[in-house]
Amino acid sequence: QVQLVQSGAEVKKSGASVTVSCKASGYIFIDFDITWVRQATGQGPEWMGWMNPNNGNTAYAQKFQGRVTMTKNTSTNTAYMDLSDLRSDDTATYYCARVINRGMDVWGQGTTVTVSS
Amino acid sequence: QSALTQPRSVSGSPGQSVTISCTGTSSDVGGYNYVSWYQQHPGKAPQLLIYDVTKRPSGVPDRFSGSKSGNTASLTISGLQVEDEADYYCCSYAGFWVFGGGTQLTVL
Numbered sequence: 001q002v003q004l005v006q007s008g009a010e011v012k013k014s015g016a017s018v019t020v021s022c023k024a025s026g027y028i029f030i031d032f033d034i035t036w037v038r039q040a041t042g043q044g045p046e047w048m049g050w051m052n053p054n055n056g057n058t059a060y061a062q063k064f065q066g067r068v069t070m071t072k073n074t075s076t077n078t079a080y081m082d083l084s085d086l087r088s089d090d091t092a093t094y095y096c097a098r099v100i101n102r103g104m105d106v107w108g109q110g111t112t113v114t115v116s117s
Numbered sequence: 118q119s120a121l122t123q124p125r126s127v128s129g130s131p132g133q134s135v136t137i138s139c140t141g142t143s144s145d146v147g148g149y150n151y152v153s154w155y156q157q158h159p160g161k162a163p164q165l166l167i168y169d170v171t172k173r174p175s176g177v178p179d180r181f182s183g184s185k186s187g188n189t190a191s192l193t194i195s196g197l198q199v200e201d202e203a204d205y206y207c208c209s210y211a212g213f214w215v216f217g218g219g220t221q222l223t224v225l
Contacts, residue, residue, distance in 0.1 A: 035214065044120060044206055045155075045163065047214040061213060095162055102210040103153035103168030110162055 002026035004096050004108035011114045017084040020111045022096030029077040030054040033099040036070060036081045038092040039110075046092075050099065051079060086115045121146065121207055121217035128223040134195040137220045139207030140188060147188035151210035154183055154192045157219075158203045166205075167192060199224050 007021040022034065036048040049060035051070040058070045069082040079096055094111045097104035122140040129135040139146065139154075146152055152170045155163035165174055167183035170190065180196045190209075194201055202224040207217040 037214075037216075044219040045208075045216045047208075047216065050214075059213065101168050101172070102151040103165050103174075104155075104163070104208075105165045105168075105174055107162035107164070 002098075002106050004098065004106055006094075006096060006108040006111045009112040009114070011116065012086050014087055014115060014117045016086050016115075017082060018086060018113050020081045020083075020094050020096075020113070022079040022081070022108050024077045024079070024098070027098075029072075030074060034070075034072075034079045035097050035099050035104060036068075036094065037097060037104070038094045040089075040092040043092075045095075048081070048094075053079060083113075086113075088115050088117060091115045119215070121209060121215060123205075123207060123217040123220045125218075126221045126223065128225055129194075129197045130225050131197050131199060133197050134193060135197060135222065137192045137194075137205050137207075137222070139190040139192070139209075139217050141190075141209055141215070142188055145209040145211040145215055146185065146190050149209065149211055150185070152183065152185055152190040153208045153210075154181075154190075155206045155208065156201075156203050157206065163206060194222070197224050 005023045030053045035050045037045045039045045051058045053072045071080045096108045098106040150170050154167040157163040166181050170185045171183045182193045205220045
């Protein structure tokens with residue numbers, strides 16, 4: 001079945017970087033864009049950026065420009081999201097999602113990132 | 118890129134209908150027919166209910182319907198069931214995506 005499986009929980013210090021992976025299966029990876037969304041506890045989702053796995057094109061939310069990088073490895077059908085210069089308010093659950101018709105139809109299970117000082 | 122505005126909470130009894138509103142601007146909700154809605158149960162990832170304002174992915178019951186008027190989109194859930202109790206989020210695509218703050222649905 002179509003699924004996205006993300007890497008496990010991370011605990012990081014302020015100022016560090018984190019990489020979250022998102023492995024796709026059950027469909028042709030390069031045929032659908034991948035987007036990244038994060039959600040702090042008790043808050044609504046927040047869009048971080050988007051990547052086209054076919055050509056590697058990306059677009060990032062203004063808030064994360066300069067701190068986020070989205071990449072892919074088409075040989076392993078995996079998307080990656082790197083977030084640098086972590087601060088306490090980056091503590092959240094990070095999701096990857098497949099984009100279809102401007103909606104997000106398949107979501108990863110989420111990766112909890114905790115940033116401590 | 119301000120978040121879309123949703124009511125914090127709504128409630129209804131089993132079998133009733135409820136409508137959740139989502140207000141944006143002419144730059145997002147009002148300017149594009151790309152509103153989507155998501156259901157999220159505690160500790161789970163969001164699930165797509167509606168895309169392109171009114172369309173349902175396969176597997177989503179027709180009790181869930183979407184609409185839009187001007188800068189406000191709406192999600193209507195008819196024939197409420199206990200399992201519909203969850204958080205609901207709207208989202209609009211406008212070259213980027215912006216989400217609403219979420220609405221907690223309580224089924225009394």
